[in-house]
Amino acid sequence: DAGVIQSPRHEVTEMGQEVTLRCKPISGHNSLFWYRQTMMRGLELLIYFNNNVPIDDSGMPEDRFSAKMPNASFSTLKIQPSEPRDSAVYFCASSLARDGTQYFGPGTRLTVL
Amino acid sequence: GESVGLHLPTLSVQEGDNSIINCAYSNSASDYFIWYKQESGKGPQFIIDIRSNMDKRQGQRVTVLLNKTVKHLSLQIAATQPGDSAVYFCAENTDKLIFGTGTRLQVFP
Numbered sequence: 001d002a003g004v005i006q007s008p009r010h011e012v013t014e015m016g017q018e019v020t021l022r023c024k025p026i027s028g029h030n031s032l033f034w035y036r037q038t039m040m041r042g043l044e045l046l047i048y049f050n051n052n053v054p055i056d057d058s059g060m061p062e063d064r065f066s067a068k069m070p071n072a073s074f075s076t077l078k079i080q081p082s083e084p085r086d087s088a089v090y091f092c093a094s095s096l097a098r099d100g101t102q103y104f105g106p107g108t109r110l111t112v113l
Numbered sequence: 114g115e116s117v118g119l120h121l122p123t124l125s126v127q128e129g130d131n132s133i134i135n136c137a138y139s140n141s142a143s144d145y146f147i148w149y150k151q152e153s154g155k156g157p158q159f160i161i162d163i164r165s166n167m168d169k170r171q172g173q174r175v176t177v178l179l180n181k182t183v184k185h186l187s188l189q190i191a192a193t194q195p196g197d198s199a200v201y202f203c204a205e206n207t208d209k210l211i212f213g214t215g216t217r218l219q220v221f222p
Contacts (some may be wrong), residue, residue, distance in 0.1 A: 004156075033210075043202065043212040056209060078131035091156050099206055102145060104197070 002026070004105035005060060006092050012111045018080040021108045024073055025094030034067055034077050035091040043091075049075065050098050082112045121200065124216040133189040134216045136203030141184060148177060148188045151215070152199045156218035160188070160201075195220050 005024040011018055014083045015026045033048040047057040057067070064083070069075040081088055089109050093102040125216045138146070144165040163170045163177045163186075170177050176189040183201035186203050200215040 042214050046209075047210060048209065093156075099145060099208075101159055101162055104161060104208060105147075107156050 004092055004094050004103055006090075006105035006108050008108060009106065010109045011014040011083055012113065014113050015083055016081040017080065017081045017112075019086075019110060019112075021090050021092075021110070023075045023077070023092030023105060025075070025092070026103055027073070029094035029096055029103075030072075031098045031100070031102075032069060032075050032097045033093040033095075034075070034103075035093065036088045037091060037107070038088045046077070048098070055098070069111075079110075082110075084112045086110060087112050121215050123215045123219060123222060125219045128193060128195060128220055128222050130193055132188075132193045132197070132220075134188045134190075134201050134218065134220055135188040136188075136213050136216075138184050138186060138203065138205040138213075140205060140207055140211075141181075142156050143207050143222060145206040146173075146177070146179060146186050147204045147206070147210070149202045149204060150197075150199045150211075151202065175203075190218075193218075193220050195222070 007022045031050050033044040035043055037043045046059045047067045048055055052069045067077045089107045091104050091107045093104045095102045147162040148160040150160050151157045161172045161175050161177050162177050166202045168179050172189045178187045197218045200217050202212050204210045204212045
């Protein structure tokens with residue numbers, strides 16, 4: 001079975017550019033989570049969806065970040081405009097239920113110059 | 114200014130020995146706990162979980178112990194192998210999963 005799929009795996013962009021990260025959850029999973037991992041702050045939950053509906057976005061750092069889940073098999077995390085401090089590894093995870101075991105994708109390593 | 118990263122505690126063990134990784138959690142209302150393993154360049158990988166109505170659960174070469182009295186969780190790895198080298202995270206769940214800072218396990222021959 002395919003696990004959580006993320007694209008791109010690596011992204012290098014310049015400050016001010018728009019960045020879009022993509023995620024395909026495991027088929028049949030109802031919850032999807034976006035995390036950010038940095039050396040400074042560890043693994044942080046940004047936002048999660050249940051049945052395609054955003055439930056908790058309190059971890060989204062600021063208005064430059066937005067996330068969508070137009071259907072059960074696809075989600076995006078957008079940063080506009082990007083800043084160097086957004087450089088991190090962004091993970092997507094999915095689970096059968098909101099409080100179930102989360103399965104992580106391989107991550108997108110974002111570098112903003 | 115100089116940036117300071119998280120200081121990950123490191124556990125160094127010899128191949129074949131048993132490893133014990135500890136974790137303290139904060140919320141007494143947490144009812145579900147998970148251990149994840151993260152290898153370099155990869156996402157966290159589920160290892161084992163335990164619910165608050167249990168105090169021990171065993172998997173293949175791994176055992177998780179839960180002490181709710183002192184809000185402590187441990188992961189025991191039997192006969193540690195080089196492939197076990199990774200960062201290990203505990204996570205507690207109430208309405209969402211909260212991850213600890215992690216422990217780096219280094220296995221030397």
